[in-house]
Amino acid sequence: MAYNDDAVLAKLSSMSETQDSIVSVAQWIMFYRRHADRTVQLWLQKLKDTQSHKRLLLIYLANEVAQQSKVRRKEEFLVSFSPAVAEAVAVAYRGAPHDIQQRIRRVVDVWKERGVFEGPIQQAVEARIADLDKARGTTTKAGLGGSIFGSGASLPAELTALVAPQQNVSKMLLTTKPALKSANTDYDSLMAAGSTVPSAPVYAARLSGLLKTLAQAEGAVEQCVQARRVLVNELQKLLDTNRNALIADENELEHVMQRKLKVEDKKTEVERAIMAGLPNDEPYLTGNGQDEQAAPELDRPEVEALTPPSNDEAEFEPSEPNPVPEWSPEFPPESTFPTHIAPTTQAPEPESSSYKSVATSSNGAKKRRLDDTNEFPDLGRDDGIDADVAEMLRRDSGST
Numbered sequence: 064m065a066y067n068d069d070a071v072l073a074k075l076s077s078m079s080e081t082q083d084s085i086v087s088v089a090q091w092i093m094f095y096r097r098h099a100d101r102t103v104q105l106w107l108q109k110l111k112d113t114q115s116h117k118r119l120l121l122i123y124l125a126n127e128v129a130q131q132s133k134v135r136r137k138e139e140f141l142v143s144f145s146p147a148v149a150e151a152v153a154v155a156y157r158g159a160p161h162d163i164q165q166r167i168r169r170v171v172d173v174w175k176e177r178g179v180f181e182g183p184i185q186q187a188v189e190a191r192i193a194d195l196d197k198a199r200g201t202t203t204k205a206g207l208g209g210s211i212f213g214s215g216a217s218l219p220a221e222l223t224a225l226v227a228p229q230q231n232v233s234k235m236l237l238t239t240k241p242a243l244k245s246a247n248t249d250y251d252s253l254m255a256a257g258s259t260v261p262s263a264p265v266y267a268a269r270l271s272g273l274l275k276t277l278a279q280a281e282g283a284v285e286q287c288v289q290a291r292r293v294l295v296n297e298l299q300k301l302l303d304t305n306r307n308a309l310i311a312d313e314n315e316l317e318h319v320m321q322r323k324l325k326v327e328d329k330k331t332e333v334e335r336a337i338m339a340g341l342p343n344d345e346p347y348l349t350g351n352g353q354d355e356q357a358a359p360e361l362d363r364p365e366v367e368a369l370t371p372p373s374n375d376e377a378e379f380e381p382s383e384p385n386p387v388p389e390w391s392p393e394f395p396p397e398s399t400f401p402t403h404i405a406p407t408t409q410a411p412e413p414e415s416s417s418y419k420s421v422a423t424s425s426n427g428a429k430k431r432r433l434d435d436t437n438e439f440p441d442l443g444r445d446d447g448i449d450a451d452v453a454e455m456l457r458r459d460s461g462s463t
Contacts, residue, residue, distance in 0.1 A: 066095045066098055068101070068105060071092075071101075071102055071105045071106075072105060072109060074088050074091060074092070075088070075105070075106065075109045075121070075124075076109075078120055078124065079120075080120060085120065085123050085124055085127055086127060088124060089124055089127040089128045089131060092124075092128055092140075093128060093131060093132065093137070093140065096132075096137060096139040096140060097139070099139040099140045099142070099143040100143050100241075100244075102140075102143070103140070103143040103144055103147055104147075106121060106124070106125065106151075107147050107150070107151055109121060110122075110151050110154060110155060111154055115155070115158060115159045115160070115163065116163070118154065118155035118159070119155065119159075119163050119166060119167065121151075121155070122151070122152065122155050122167060122170055123170070125144060125148065125151065126170050126173070126174070128140050128144075129141060129144055129148075129174075129179050129180070130177065130179055133177070133178075133179050141179075141180065142240065142244065144180070145180060145181065145184045145236075145237075145240060146236075146237040146238065146240055146241050148180065148184065148188060149184065149187040149188045149190075149191050149237065150191075152167060152171065152188050152191060152192065153191040153192070153195065155167055156191075156192055156195055157195055167192075168192070171185075171188055171189065171192065174188070175189075183229075183232060183233045183236050184233070184236070186229065186233055187230075187233040187234070187236075187237065190230055190233070221301060221304070222301075224297050224300075224301075225294070225297050225298065225301070228290065228293045228294035228297050229294055231290045231293070231294075232287065232290045232291055232294055235283070235286050235287040235290045236287060238283050239280075239283040239284055239286075239287045242276075242279050242280040242283040242284075243280050243283070243284065245276055245280070246273075246276045246277050246279070246280035249272070249273045249276050250273060250277070253266075253269055253270065253273055254273075
């Protein structure tokens with residue numbers, strides 16, 4: 064069967080709910096992949112015109128064609144489906160029974176898991192489903208809740224500013240890619256080397272049409288660039304905020320690590336003190352108090368010097384008492400006279416000694432000599448001596 068609009072519509076209408084029927088139609092469509100744009104347009108129109116139970120088969124058909132194109136690396140149908148798949152999924156999902164909606168969700172999840180479509184296209188599809196669920200007051204399932212275009216309840220506050228710019232970029236891509244593809248195709252057909260040049264009037268008309276196509280593509284790309292700039296600015300703000308937060312977190316981490324090392328050192332020090340026999344009831348002095356104010360040291364005890372005294376000090380030392388002279392034949396010992404002391408109530412206190420000096424002979428012997436002629440030393444004044452005692456002393460002195 065040759066390719067034309069009627070043939071495509073006939074294939075889409077004859078498709079049944081069996082897997083073989085869907086695979087057979089998908090292979091026929093992929094055989095004419097050079098007509099991918101037209102086929103997708105007819106497929107979207109058929110999906111809008113058919114009933115809800117038939118729309119799920121058309122979603123299955125798009126899934127089969129897209130995945131086979133991804134595996135075979137044939138990008139024609141992927142590029143053609145990209146601007147239309149979000150609208151088609153929304154049409155099939157809106158107003159469908161709950162079981163059909165769950166099957167459509169499953170198809171969208173498979174696209175996300177296998178990366179069939181590009182990220183912005185996948186996000187646009189999920190956003191359309193999320194909007195429909197929000198309008199109906201239902202919650203998003205786990206398969207689609209992970210997207211940043213899901214319900215605002217599960218979205219972090221820091222990412223709220225990114226939702227609108229990203230949605231705007233996704234919408235711009237839906238019109239930008241088809242416009243670029245059409246402009247590039249027309250340009251290659253007219254301006255490529257070796258292309259057939261028609262007559263001047265026809266060539267001028269085609270060039271005018273090419274200018275309009277390029278102008279449309281230029282406008283679409285310019286809008287997409289502006290939307291992406293807004294998105295990049297919001298991303299830059301988020302990046303700067305997280306970068307500053309990262310620096311603060313790193314500083315806190317270093318501070319905590321230093322404190323941890325300090326505590327470990329102190330723990331080791333305390334354990335060593337325990338092993339050294341520190342009593343349990345004695346408080347352990349921390350190093351902070353020792354650093355701030357050191358304990359005063361005790362004065363060292365004074366120790367008597369062991370060195371001999373100098374000559375100057377020796378001159379002022381008192382001389383030893385005169386030794387008792389030894390007996391010799393030349394100097395016999397002097398006779399002693401007993402002293403008779405009368406008992407009195409108070410003993411006299413001699414004021415000074417009567418012995419003046421000791422002479423030394425040439426041979427080293429010593430002899431005692433008295434300054435007075437009397438044998439008895441001068442006892443000073445007789446004040447305080449009893450009269451009888453004084454008379455007795457004078458008689459003894461005269462008899463000698």
